[in-house]
Amino acid sequence: MHIHKYEKWWLTFGITCLVVFLTVLGISAFHAGAHPPSAQVYINQEHVDEIAPFDNPGVHKVEGKEWDYEVVVVASAFMFSPMEYEVPLGSKVKFIATTKDVVHGFQIAGTNINMMLEPGYVSEFVTIVDKPGEYLVLCNEYCGVGHTAMASKLKVVD
Numbered sequence: 112m113h114i115h116k117y118e119k120w121w122l123t124f125g126i127t128c129l130v131v132f133l134t135v136l137g138i139s140a141f142h143a144g145a146h147p148p149s150a151q152v153y154i155n156q157e158h159v160d161e162i163a164p165f166d167n168p169g170v171h172k173v174e175g176k177e178w179d180y181e182v183v184v185v186a187s188a189f190m191f192s193p194m195e196y197e198v199p200l201g202s203k204v205k206f207i208a209t210t211k212d213v214v215h216g217f218q219i220a221g222t223n224i225n226m227m228l229e230p231g232y233v234s235e236f237v238t239i240v241d242k243p244g245e246y247l248v249l250c251n252e253y254c255g256v257g258h259t260a261m262a263s264k265l266k267v268v269d
């Protein structure tokens with residue numbers, strides 16, 4: 112097949128632009144400490160209550176993983192399950208959350224932990240809890256009339 116010289120040039124130019132664009136997007140989206148939903152773990156939102164680990168929300172001590180505790184959270188209009196939980200100071204914790212209905216947020220006030228919970232997806236975040244105290248965990252995505260009341264509490268205890 113014969114490709115015209117200019118066509119080849121434009122093709123190269125186009126592909127180069129795409130690569131540059133994706134690189135810039137990738138760096139700005141992931142390098143600056145933003146936490147998009149992992150969007151790699153899928154869940155049937157109709158059956159969240161029956162699917163592990165969401166069939167058992169709460170704090171679970173785990174063995175043989177890179178983290179010590181898993182905090183499993185299910186969001187729904189207009190509450191979190193569980194409403195209150197505690198983890199030991201200094202432990203490495205993986206937050207695992209999803210929603211049963213609409214988009215909700217999972218923001219731990221005063222920290223950089225801020226996830227969007229989307230129906231059909233599982234959002235995860237691993238961190239070391241290194242400051243004791245009580246943290247407000249809020250929904251920061253407008254989800255309806257009960258949005259402002261949608262809050263829970265994380266305790267980091269010594």
Ligand code: CUA
Binds near residue numbers: 187216259
């Ligand atoms: Cu849930 Cu706002």
